[in-house]
Amino acid sequence: MVARPDVAVSAPGKVLLAGGYLVLDRRYSGLVFALDARIHVHATALPSAASTTTPAAVELPEIVVRSPQFQDAEWRYSYRSTERDGIIVAQSESSPTSSVSRNVFIETAIGYSLTYISTILPDAIAGSTSFTVLADNSYYSQPSSALDSGSPSPRFSKFNTTLSKAHKTGLGSSAALVTAFIASVLAHYLPQSVFSLHTSSSRNALHNLAQAAHCAAQGKVGSGFDVAAAVYGRCVYTRFSPALLEALGEHGSAGFAGQLKSLVDSQWDAQALKQGVAVPRGVRLVMCDVDCGSQTVGMVKKVLSWRKENPQEAKELWDELQTKNETLRTVLSQLATQEEAAASDLTKTEHWKELVGAFASIRRLIQKMSSLSGVPIEPHSQTALLDACSALPGVAGGVVPGAGGYDAVALLVADDEEVLKGLKVLLESWEVPVDATSDGKSGGKVRMLGVREEMEGVRGEDASVMAYGEWTL
Numbered sequence: 001m002v003a004r005p006d007v008a009v010s011a012p013g014k015v016l017l018a019g020g021y022l023v024l025d026r027r028y029s030g031l032v033f034a035l036d037a038r039i040h041v042h043a044t045a046l047p048s049a050a051s052t053t054t055p056a057a058v059e060l061p062e063i064v065v066r067s068p069q070f071q072d073a074e075w076r077y078s079y080r081s082t083e084r085d086g087i088i089v090a091q092s093e094s095s096p097t098s099s100v101s102r103n104v105f106i107e108t109a110i111g112y113s114l115t116y117i118s119t120i121l122p123d124a125i126a127g128s129t130s131f132t133v134l135a136d137n138s139y140y141s142q143p144s145s146a147l148d149s150g151s152p153s154p155r156f157s158k159f160n161t162t163l164s165k166a167h168k169t170g171l172g173s174s175a176a177l178v179t180a181f182i183a184s185v186l187a188h189y190l191p192q193s194v195f196s197l198h199t200s201s202s203r204n205a206l207h208n209l210a211q212a213a214h215c216a217a218q219g220k221v222g223s224g225f226d227v228a229a230a231v232y233g234r235c236v237y238t239r240f241s242p243a244l245l246e247a248l249g250e251h252g253s254a255g256f257a258g259q260l261k262s263l264v265d266s267q268w269d270a271q272a273l274k275q276g277v278a279v280p281r282g283v284r285l286v287m288c289d290v291d292c293g294s295q296t297v298g299m300v301k302k303v304l305s306w307r308k309e310n311p312q313e314a315k316e317l318w319d320e321l322q323t324k325n326e327t328l329r330t331v332l333s334q335l336a337t338q339e340e341a342a343a344s345d346l347t348k349t350e351h352w353k354e355l356v357g358a359f360a361s362i363r364r365l366i367q368k369m370s371s372l373s374g375v376p377i378e379p380h381s382q383t384a385l386l387d388a389c390s391a392l393p394g395v396a397g398g399v400v401p402g403a404g405g406y407d408a409v410a411l412l413v414a415d416d417e418e419v420l421k422g423l424k425v426l427l428e429s430w431e432v433p434v435d436a437t438s439d440g441k442s443g444g445k446v447r448m449l450g451v452r453e454e455m456e457g458v459r460g461e462d463a464s465v466m467a468y469g470e471w472t473l
C-alpha cells in the first residue's frame, strides 16, 4: 500500500461587503472578501492496528477528528463502503463525545469526500486517519481573562469552552471548515496527479464538493458565497443555480455515488471572478463584532417574501443597489491601479471621495430595503455606529455586511496607525444605543476584530510538527 502523506490545508473566512440578498439571485452578484482568519485541517495516517495488537485482531479503519482548542471536541467515525450508494460514515460508540455531540459539518464532509474518492480511486481508501482542526483566534470571542493576561496570544488559542458554547464572530467558520476539511481528505488519500490545489480542475471539484456538502450539512441552499470565498478568496461572486443540488439524492440513497461524481466533475454556472476586484495598497478592511445580545431570525425569508409581494418596487431597488455595488468595486479597482495609489495622502484624492460616495449610496439603499421590508438589515443602532465611524478622518465608509442585522459592521479605512487608533478610541467608549426593534436589549460593546482582507482562498500549508507544534500530536 502507498504511504499516505501528512497534509495540512487552510481556508479563509469571509465577508460579503456588498450584495447581501441580491446574491441569492443569479441575475445579481456579491462583492466577497476573504479574511486572513483561516481554519486549518491537518491529516495524518494512524499506525495500523495490526502492528500494535495480535495478528488475530480485526482492524477496523477509523477516522478520528479532534478540534483541540475546544473542550469535548473529539469525534470518532467508522465507515463502510456500499456498492453504488457511496461510503457511509457513522460516529463510533467509542467517540468520547458521542452521547453529547455530533459535528454534522465534519461528518458530512467526510461522507461526501470519501464517497467521491470511491468513485475515482476506491483502493485509495484504506487505513485509519487522524484529522486535527485548528481555527485562527478571531473566529471566536476570547474570554476577557485571556485578553488581559499581558502575554502575547498564541497562534491558536485554547478557548476553555465547548464548541457549542463558544461565541462566534460570524466569519463563516463552517464554510472554511468544510472546504479545508474536504481538501485535506482529497490531498491525503489521492495522489497529486489526481488532486492538487494547484490545478483549476481540482479547485473546481473542491468547490462543487464543498458547496454540496455544506448545503447538506446546514440543511438549506444559500447563495454559497462563503464557500466560494473559502475556495477562491476575494472575488465577485455569482451564485450557482440551486437546481444543480436539487437533483442530488440523499447521501446513502440508491445511486448517490454516481450522481455525486457527475455533479462534482461538471462545470457549474457559478462564477468567482478574481480580476474584477482589488483592494488598493494603503486601504484595509476593518471588521467589528457588535455584542448587542439580540438576533433577528428569519431575515432572509422576510426580505424574500417582501420582494415576491412587491416585484416592481423590489426590482428597481435591487437594480439600483447592483449598480452602486458595482461602482464601489470599480472605484476600489481604480484606486488600486491608478497613480493615486502612490499619492502621499490617499484620502485627498478624487477616487477616495468617490469611494466615500459609493458607501453612502449603498447605505441609503440598504436603509430603504430595511424600511420597505420591515426587516432590520441596517437597524438604527447600526446606523448610529456606521455614521460615527464614517465621520472619522481616514474612514471611507462602512456597511452592515452579509444579511446585516445587529451583530457586525465592516469598514474600509486608510491603512494608517493614526486612523486605526482613532477608530479604537471611538469603539472603546461606544455603547450600543437602545433600538426600537432590538427587543430593548442594548448597552453592548463593539470590538475591532484582529482580521483584515486577504486575497487567497484555500491553500496547502506546511504539515510538519514544526508548523503546528504539539497541537497535532
Ligand SMILES: Nc1ncnc2c1ncn2[C@@H]1O[C@H](COP(=O)(O)OP(=O)(O)O)[C@@H](O)[C@H]1O
Pocket: 067, 103, 104, 105, 106, 133, 134, 135, 163, 168, 170, 171, 172, 173, 174, 175, 177, 218
Ligand atoms: N473549529 C471548529 N472545529 C470543529 N467544528 C467546527 C469549528 N468551527 C466550526 N465548526 C462547525 O461549524 C459549525 C458552525 O457553523 P454555523 O453555525 O453555520 O456557523 P458559521 O456562521 O460560523 O459558519 C459548528 O457547529 C461545527 O459543526
Ligand SMILES: C[C@@](O)(CCOP(=O)(O)OP(=O)(O)O)CC(=O)O
Pocket: 015, 016, 019, 020, 021, 022, 023, 024, 170, 171, 172, 222, 223, 224, 225, 300, 401, 402, 403, 404
Ligand atoms: C442574505 C445572504 O445574501 C447573505 C448572508 O450573509 P451572512 O454573512 O450574514 O451569512 P451567515 O454567515 O451565513 O449568517 C444570504 C446568502 O447569500 O446565502
